[in-house]
Amino acid sequence: MNNTVIRIAPPATRGASAPDFAGHPGYNRMFVQGQLTLGIFLPLRFYAGDMSVMVGQADLVSEIDRLGFAAVWVRDVPLFDPSFGDAGQVFDPFTYLAYLAARTRRIALATGSAIFSLRHPIDLAKAASSIDQLSGGRLVMGIASGDRPVEFPAYGLQHSQRAERFAAAVDYFRQLLQGTAPTIASSLGHLDGAQLLPKPTSGKIPLLVTGTSRQSMQWLGEHADGWLTYQHATHTIAGPRQLAEKVSAWRSHIPDRGFRPHVTNEWIDLDENPDCPRTPLRGGYVLRTGRKGLIELLGEWRDAGVNHGALGIHLAQRPAQEIIQELGEEVLPLFPSHDGPLPLPQQW
Template sequence: MDKKTDSIGQMERGQQSALNVGGFHNHPGFRRMFAPDQLTIGLFLPLRFYTGNMDVLKGQADLVDIIDQQHFASVWVRDVPLFDPGFRDAGQVFDPFVYLAYLAARTKNVSLVTGSAIFTLRHPIDLAKAAASIDVLSGGRLVLGIASGDRPAEFPAYGLHVDHRDERFRDTVKFFRELIQHNSPTIQSSLGQMSGLDLLPKPATGGIPLVVTGSSRQSLDWIAEHSDGWLTYPEATANDSGPRMLGHKINAWREKIPNGMFKPHMTNEWIDLVEDVNYPRTPLRGGYILRTGRAGLIQLLEEWRAVGVNHAALGIQFSSRPPAEVIQELAEEVLPLFPTHTGTAPIATGW
């Protein structure tokens, strides 16, 4: 069997399996990314690391157009409300919801993902309004990665106590879902009370997937029951010991998911994809970045797929090569082995 035929077979199996994805079987963004026993590929933004000059972000949306046209499954944006020099990382700089709305107008099919929206720092009404608006404007392409926040300096700036973020995260998730899933809900929450009011618009297909990042200070049982998916760090990526550890974590989580429902697992890695195809998988910056050739990356993705990872979000902002070159190589040589699912097309919009 040649490589192309095998890829088509994987895509068809993934589309058939994706019929068992619970409440999101009609959600275009979810279905494009996830199916049991399959792995798809997305790219993290920014494509170049911000070091104080916004010029590195110029032309990025043009490359996102190419990412969409080349049939990557998703693009991811991070949520860093305030720049903390101690972290030296400004994220993708733009507000994630504003930028995803901009990208929604520039693209047609690619899933639009937050990795991750800080649910403790925003009120659930504002989160739900922004998220539902993007989901409708994009034809149902929004997938929300969510987190409790890991930058302590941001919390007092919002008038919040960092030690209370676990409870606030749970309350925000519950409030958010009641707003987007029900008409005129009656809500009694530590975050507010409402009755006789409604949130408009509602999501394009009735819901928005919420993917919990890391632990978000929650128990594994809570994540298994209340998440629509789980994003965790990949463990070590220079050899197969990390994927094996990751597989144990995934299995422990999936054993706790009620009724055996399929919920996807995601992981991510910052890569420096070099031209030498056989360059060995080499950790940089204490394992924060993986330098590798194409063969090593494919091997890693195969290891992840084998242990139950359903989506890999790759960051190329630290790459030694121009982003356009890396995107082209990934699209031509890697993506066909891990094809994007095409079971549910975005809803046609005329806004």
């Protein structure tokens, strides 16, 4: 680890599918073929029953935006299940992203991940399009079928039916964003003679499917605008190599073999010693490392075909502001965010 070699990335190239989101500021800040950008997962501190850990978080998100990170991610956990032991962001993701839209200017605002099998697609599309407009086109949506069984009966839904509801919700959501008065016949509802307002700034909102969301690899290749998968082991090269195989298998199912981005994440405990080796903690759930080991891992992800790495620091020992500053000054310049269309003016 002590002899980390930092390689200069090759020139960026965009793939055949990229023009679908050519006018989308958030997508283009995060994704270019062959390159890796960095994002930060919220919350910045672990919630253990005291809302005071959220105090000042928006100020730090403004600093994350100023430093030039590509994205900030909010988690979607409708109900706290003590058996999971993690309440996630606590705030509703759409409400909080609307608040952060007013506190930031360039950074992409991402959900990680919105539970499409629990909420109705009309409500999802209304919230998403509103945030996209309020932020000037910066919303990128990670979406999922849900992994907390306790939530489904609370919504009056069957956990066993989440795969079908997820696929139907994705289709319904996309139809709502198209045209002025779509006619939709779905198991989730029938629409005729009405339309969704507002529409997204660029006409589309990227949907990055999380895991398989209980869909086939062929479905993922045909329907996902991008793929978000959880990391394999990150303390050795074996994990990124396994991830490379997974990413390659997914991309083989993309019909035109054009570019679609892959995202992964890791919870890190960034040690103040830059030479601290990559060490798994909490059964591999957290990675302790110095910045040299982190840079090495990010390079391995990029070589594996990953286009964006989202880092969570809520379980780290050092103050969040220290970690953000070190990442911004020492790591981010090696994995810079991309130039692209500027967000529309936020003059609401």
